Amino acid sequence: MFTRPDNGSLTLTFEGRTIAAREGDSVAAALLANGIQVTRQTPVSGASRGPFCMMGACFECLAVVDGRASVQTCMTAVRDGMRVERQNGARGLGTGA
């Protein structure tokens, strides 16, 4: 959906695939810039969800970031080497997530 001429020099992985990001991107912005729209499946219906409000209000863009679940990707700045995975279902408290 989005393309930009310079996708930046940072790299992160999404579901194991390496993608580029710019310094100052939110994780959600970097994912969208790489054509990734789905960050999770809702625990209620199993339907796909992804970044929507881009300002921390809707909680649709949650993902697992560096092993931590239910991270709001639109409110999290990218760091080089970050690992992002889709989140299936709700976060458990017992798993250290």
Place this chain on the structure above:
Amino acid sequence: MTYDVAVIGGGMVGTAIAYGCAARGARTALVDQGDLSLRAARANAGLIYSQGKGEGMPAYAAWTRHSISLWPTFAEAMASVSGRDIGFRQRGVLAFCLGEEELETRRALLHRMHNQIGGPASPVHLVDRRELEAMLPDVRLGERVAGATYSPEDCDVNALPLLRALYTGFLAAGGVHLPERTVGRITTDGGGFAIVSDRDTVHADKVVVACGLGIPTLAPMVGLHAPVHPVRGQMIVTERLAPMLPIPGSGVRQIREGVVQIGTTMEEGESVPATSVADLARMASRAAAVIPALSAARIVRGWAGIRPMTPDGFPIYQQSPSHPGAYVAVCHSGVTLCAAHAGPLAEAILAGRLPDNVADLHPDRFDVHTA
């Protein structure tokens, strides 16, 4: 036109009665303020709850249990009429006890209620820590949890979808919703009543004053007497979490979607729906003392709502002695009693006589008789 019944107040109590009347074929109007009015449903923990209710008032204990017995069928009707899940589950409800002293206090309450003359035999019982652990295999309980009391018949439901389902059911049954109206006056009008709002006047053969904190202003106009004061309830919800708490608890409940709901406070006389950090922190600490893992949960929202309360905490139902056909209904337990309000209470109002089993919930009990 003249309605058979006009209900004033579109909250949980008024809408349940209005739905019950419309579903029984009465031409019913629901006169309501609007989305900005205080709604007790917003500060409701969603428990359909009998535990410990009705000490000193066996009629309330029995009325509560009666409503709970009607709830499973009522919940099916609500889900089917609204076409949406209202989150109803009948898995019992736990009241967690921190420390032996709390457990002893609960034990004493159950004992007094068990011995109360005229009360129904209650299935509520004490569970010790080991039994509790077996009931909640996915929870590591806090060290101070001594046990709980458990009422197997009790249920939970999501209050706002329930309120919406009542509206949908009311409209589907031909009820007429008249929102954005503040009623200023009720007068007699021939054999019936005129409900005068800032927008128009509604005529009805019967009127039910069920507008919570607005009752003390309106009820005396038609010879009804129902003292009501505000109680504030603050609530917290967490992010959605993987299912861990299969049985709802008093003060901590995980809804099926995963959100953990914490609260509420009961703050007498507070009429402004504002939160305070101290109260939210106290509630959160208690929840974390019961389930320490909750310390790691993120809080998504904290808010407050205002609920009506009567002087003794029990509901009030009355038909006016001076203006027959005018009724008042108010309670603090609009969700628990919803099935009774939509069922036997609505039926009785249409029949023109309140049920015998709510006779003790008449406001005469507040009259002070001097010798």
